Amino acid sequence: TLRSEDNEELRFDDNFLFGVASAAYQIEGAWNEDGKGESIWDHMLHEHPEYTEDRQNGDVAADSYHRYRDDVKIVKEMNMDFYRFSISWPRILPNGDLSLINAKGVEYYNNLIDELLANGIEPMVTMFHWDLPYALQELGGWANRHIATYFRDYADLLFKTYGNKVKWWITLNEPQSFCRGYSGDHFLAPGVEHPGVGEYLCGHTALLAHAHAYHLYEETYRAKQKGEVGITLNSFWYTPKTENDKNAAERAIQFWLGWFANPVFSKEGNYPQVMRERVAANSAKEKLRRSRLPVFTQEEINYIKGTADFFGLNHYTTNYAEEGEEGKTPSADRDAGAIITQNASWPSSGSDWLKVTPTGFRDLLNWIRNAYGDVRIIITENGFSDRNTTVDGILLDDGRVTYFEEYLREMHKAIYTDGVKVFGYTAWTLIDNFEWLHSYQERFGLYYVNFSDPSLTRSAKKSSIYLGEIALTHVVPSQGVQLIASSILL
Ligand SMILES: O=S(=O)(O)CCCN1CCN(CCO[C@@H]2O[C@H](CO)[C@@H](O)[C@H](O)[C@H]2O)CC1
Numbered sequence: 389t390l391r392s393e394d395n396e397e398l399r400f401d402d403n404f405l406f407g408v409a410s411a412a413y414q415i416e417g418a419w420n421e422d423g424k425g426e427s428i429w430d431h432m433l434h435e436h437p438e439y440t441e442d443r444q445n446g447d448v449a450a451d452s453y454h455r456y457r458d459d460v461k462i463v464k465e466m467n468m469d470f471y472r473f474s475i476s477w478p479r480i481l482p483n484g485d486l487s488l489i490n491a492k493g494v495e496y497y498n499n500l501i502d503e504l505l506a507n508g509i510e511p512m513v514t515m516f517h518w519d520l521p522y523a524l525q526e527l528g529g530w531a532n533r534h535i536a537t538y539f540r541d542y543a544d545l546l547f548k549t550y551g552n553k554v555k556w557w558i559t560l561n562e563p564q565s566f567c568r569g570y571s572g573d574h575f576l577a578p579g580v581e582h583p584g585v586g587e588y589l590c591g592h593t594a595l596l597a598h599a600h601a602y603h604l605y606e607e608t609y610r611a612k613q614k615g616e617v618g619i620t621l622n623s624f625w626y627t628p629k630t631e632n633d634k635n636a637a638e639r640a641i642q643f644w645l646g647w648f649a650n651p652v653f654s655k656e657g658n659y660p661q662v663m664r665e666r667v668a669a670n671s672a673k674e675k676l677r678r679s680r681l682p683v684f685t686q687e688e689i690n691y692i693k694g695t696a697d698f699f700g701l702n703h704y705t706t707n708y709a710e711e712g713e714e715g716k717t718p719s720a721d722r723d724a725g726a727i728i729t730q731n732a733s734w735p736s737s738g739s740d741w742l743k744v745t746p747t748g749f750r751d752l753l754n755w756i757r758n759a760y761g762d763v764r765i766i767i768t769e770n771g772f773s774d775r776n777t778t779v780d781g782i783l784l785d786d787g788r789v790t791y792f793e794e795y796l797r798e799m800h801k802a803i804y805t806d807g808v809k810v811f812g813y814t815a816w817t818l819i820d821n822f823e824w825l826h827s828y829q830e831r832f833g834l835y836y837v838n839f840s841d842p843s844l845t846r847s848a849k850k851s852s853i854y855l856g857e858i859a860l861t862h863v864v865p866s867q868g869v870q871l872i873a874s875s876i877l878l
Pocket residue numbers: 411414561562565575622702704739740741769816823824832
């Protein structure tokens with residue numbers, strides 16, 4: 389039921405920023421071209437093509453390595469203020485360390501950044517979006533805390549090389565997600581099977597790595613470059629399945645968002661108390677000598693606290709949480725002590741995990757403000773997938789237009805009614821690209837790419853016109869927008 393204000397025109401203030409996002413492994417291709425080193429995704433999917441739905445991988449993807457000018461044209465076409473893209477660590481440092489700097493890789497990102505600036509678009513760089521150099525995985529990858537120092541060296545090179553042009557830096561994209569690559573959830577590389585231990589070692593190193601990059605910027609670059617450094621955390625909203633499941637919902641968000649948000653954004657720092665207590669208790673039951681959750685020294689707690697100029701949030705959907713336990717023994721899933729489900733009646737998308745539940749967006753934004761105070765938030769991903777296969781079905785993407793309209797309305801309420809400090813919004817994703825283990829079967833793009841056509845032409849979907857209008861006018865038009873957008877297209 390749409391409330392009265394749900395078909396009013398909504399306005400975002402003039403300095404609100406609109407952008408669109410992508411990620412290197414999902415869009416670039418050229419997996420081994422011009423000296424690029426192997427990433428853990430290249431390695432895993434070459435070794436296990438059966439891990440993806442269609443046995444495809446990101447070797448070519450949307451070939452943005454060669455077609456980035458077309459991509460920038462699209463960002464411009466959509467009147468976006470900024471483009472959030474990621475730099476492939478192994479494209480810059482094939483061995484993962486400073487022993488070899490790949491000049492052609494450095495040049496590619498310089499060209500992309502210059503193309504964006506020439507079109508009046510701000511580059512927003514994600515330093516790490518899951519594609520770890522395989523050479524570092526051979527040393528243990530994120531489970532080896534010394535990788536934090538390699539990340540610091542990589543960050544130093546990025547700040548030095550691009551920092552005069554790039555003013556928006558995101559250190560890590562979704563540590564909660566990429567650390568599942570160490571807990572046996574094969575949907576993410578490196579596909580290491582150490583549930584209950586691997587994901588916590590990964591998270592520990594990731595937080596130290598993030599903090600190293602932030603302090604480095606603070607000490608060496610900020611005065612001259614005057615940019616901002618933040619981190620991107622993804623979070624579902626967790627709503628209690630019944631009145632008795634309130635604690636389970638709070639535990640779920642403390643585990644899955646608080647795991648990284650508490651150490652960086654809370655006053656006390658450190659992992660959430662409920663996480664430290666539950667993992668310690670379960671570890672004791674398993675006759676372990678110490679908790680499976682690594683312990684920060686007070687010095688490390690202080691070092692990590694406050695290491696972000698903004699809170700990057702990726703949000704897509706809501707889950708139910710209910711009392712109970714699920715997941716492997718041991719595993720972070722089981723440590724969290726909540727059974728996560730969805731309501732089959734919630735409108736669906738092309739992804740099993742993504743239901744259209746817009747009010748959860750407003751609830752989550754309020755939870756973050758209540759938990760961490762008036763931290764400046766930017767939505768660094770929000771989007772909708774479909775599995776259409778006909779060109780018309782793909783281009784006339786009403787489901788995506790409706791999703792954006794409903795989520796933007798809820799975000800508008802969080803900002804202007806509830807007073808949550810959100811200063812920007814990034815749509816996921818620029819063009820159809822490689823959706824990890826769902827490969828090219830789930831499309832999140834605002835533009836269509838026909839992956840069986842070698843020209844990989846980008847074609848506008850209805851949603852790109854809808855969102856482009858909003859980025860230009862800062863107005864979410866009242867209902868009926870869908871008729872306008874389709875008339876423009878047809
Ligand atoms: O499908 S399955 O049920 O077998 C496994 C679910 C895996 N989830 C999917 C959503 N992702 C958070 C969002 O992940 C983000 O969102 C985008 C869309 O997924 C990705 O393309 C981006 O790279 C990523 O930053 C966390 C991992």
